[in-house]
Amino acid sequence: MDYLPLFADLKQRPVLVVGGGEVAARKVDLLQRAGAEIRIVAQALSPELENLHQEARVHWLCRAFEPQQLDDVFLVIAATDDNVLNAEVYAEADKRRVLANVVDDQPRCSFIFPSIIDRSPLVVAVSSSGQAPVLARMLREKLEALLPVSIGRMADLAGGFRSKVKQQLSSVGARRRFWEKVFSGRFASLVASDQMVKAQQQLEQDLTTFAQGKEANQGEIALVGAGPGDVGLLTLRGLQVMQQADVVLYDSLVSEETLDLVRRDAERICVGKRAGAHSVIQDETNRLMVALAQQGKKVVRLKGGDPFIFGRGGEELQVAAAAGIPFQVVPGVTAAAGATAYAGIPLTHRDHAQCVTFITGHCRTDSDGLDWVNLARARQTLVIYMGTMKAADISRNLITHGRDANTPVAVISRGTRMDQWVQTGNLQQLDQLAQQAPLPALLVIGEVVALHHQIAWFGHQQQMASAVRPAVVNLA
Template identity: 55%
Template sequence: MEYLPLFIDLKNRPVLVVGGGIVAARKIKILQRVGAMITIIAPTLCTELKKVLFKQNISWIEKKFQPIMLDKVILVIVTTNNAKLNALIYQNAEKRHILINTVDDKNKCSCIFPAIIDRDPILIGISSCGTAPILVRILREKFESLLPKSLGFLSKLAGIWRSRVRQHIVDVVLRRRFWEKIFYNGHIATLIEQGRPEEANKVFKYTLNNDVGNNNKKGNVTLVGAGPGDIGLLTIRGLQVMQQADVILYDYLVNSEILDLARKDANKICVGKRVGDHSMSQKELNQFIVRLAQKGNKVVRLKGGDSFVFGRGGEELEIISKAGISFQVVPGITAGIGVTAYAGIPLTHRKYAHSVVFMTGHNANGDNQVNWAALSDYQRTLIIYMGKINALNIRNNLIIHGRSINTPVAVISRGTYQNQKILIGTLIDLEKLTRIADYPSLLVIGDVVSLHSQMHWFGQKALNYCPTYLIAHSM
């Protein structure tokens, strides 16, 4: 191990920064956060440093560096591009056994700055000892996505209650179990993640006074929208709760690569529905979720797209709420937004569409449940989920109520995946396009579809332009 990782208390301790540019400003910003007494040696200062110059614990000496300036300093940071000056400072710092960091020159450093993940008071430093800074940046991004912002408050609350927990729970094993099962991975942590610190404090007090030694823990449920397919469209928050879950109940539409991001020991159960293939009824599923949570599990209900957009998330939460189970919702990118973006089709455009309607094709069978007259506005984009079966009824009703047969349409299957397929035609072609489209498919109806040829950016362009579309849009 080339370097010993240490956390140093610099509050009210003297630190010298040589250089007045933007690099110095970045280092000084970090030093300010820990309360160091900062002296800057530089002939001039950048604009950012001038803004903070007269703040507490920052002074500027507009002179050339002299070795005597290192006296009574415990750390010096060198940010200049003057090699001779940097060497002089390093030699004098070494003679005085003062820690020195020379930016971008490992050979003139006795200490280095790691990449910092700050969840105060939780701090994580990542370093490659100067060998691979880009890799360190990538690792930092990954850790940032894994650690919730509430982690710091959770740690502070634990610090406040630590001595009282030790008094209440003398047995070391029981005390460890309390922190692991009830506090850090239980209902209290969930409340803090939801931004309910006062309630978390109350639950903590009650649990400590009444439930110590009780092995039963309260479960909870989180509805997570997994997005339309591409693993990169899963939200950071969705990833975080998945990695805490004991049980994940997922739909057929969820990308298997997203499931691989869950805890390896999590129980993953498919509860999806397809036409003619329901693993369980919605009523059975609702009760199943409740039973799992009542047994103390952290349950994630993972749905394709967004839970509240044709995902029956509202129905499930009604039952969960009535059962008195704690819950939260992590929104996802619904297919109507994600799939169309990947197809290069904007949903609104000042020239082509002033509004957009999201609807399901299940009820598009000609009855009075659908206001076809309103949907036939030529400046309204229609996004139709699950529309393959009733495509013929959708086409006929829109035409009957005034929508032009030459209205551009797109049928997009496997949207946001590498094998995404886009079929484009006109409204009169809609039923034909859905017959040759793969499952699952999203129907897009409106003049904005014609922008695909200009705005396509992901995967292949539309594969099968129907003849009627080419004729109607070649004039």
């Protein structure tokens, strides 16, 4: 180990910064966040540092460095483009046993700045001992995605509760088990959703239960939108919840790449439904979801797209609420937004569509018919989920109620994935296009589809430089 990781208390401690440019300003920002008293030696100050100086938030000592400036400082940072001056600062600091950092000059550093993940009071530092700072930064970015912003608030609440826990739980082992359960339980979910009063109450309840020797686990359900397919469209919150799951009930539309992000030791159960294929009925999914949560498990119901847009997520949470099971919802990118964006089809456009309507081709058998008169209006975009089997009826009804038979249409299959297909034509060809489309597929009807030929694939190609280009079929 080349450097011993330490977290220094700099509150009200004098720190000298030699240099007044942008690099120095970045270091000053970090030092200010740690509460240091900052002194600057520089020929001139950047606009940012000048503002801080005018606000008396930093002290500009003078223009020239003098060794005696190091006599009463806690540490020093040299951030100039003058190598000779930087070397002098380091040498004088070393004589005085003052910690020194010469920016981007690892041999002249008695301390180094790590890549920092700030979830105060929780702080994570990643260092490569100055050998590969870009690698350390990339690792920090990966860790950022795994650490919820709420984890700092959770640490704050826990810190204020430690003395009470010590009073009621005398052994170190008992306290450790308590905090392990708390940080992975309902308390953590409440903090994540910013319900701080309820989180405090939950913490009190958990301590009482634990102190009485019950240690009962309370299960919960998280309804998570996995997005339309491309794993990059999974939300950060969705990833964090998936990493905490004991069991995941997932749909057939959830991609393998997304499932790979589930916690390794979590149980995975497919409850997907596909037209014309054997599938798990909704009542069975509801029963299983509730039964698992009642066993004290953290259940993630992982659904393609967004769970509240033709995903029956509302029905599932009604069941959870009726059973008295705590739940949370993590929205996802719906297929209509994701697939059309990757296909270069804007859902709205000032010149072509002033509104967009989402409908489903699977209606309840006891429901009234669709409002075809309004759906057939021009200059609007229709996005139809699960409509391929009824494409002929959809086309006929729209044309009968006034929609131009030459209205552009698109059928998008396996939206946002590497093998995405986009088939375009006009409204009277919709059934033919739908029959050719691999499932799952989305129907898009409206003038905006014509823009596909102008802006298709531009963004998607950047992601897929080494992949096979998605197929495009045009029957127009």
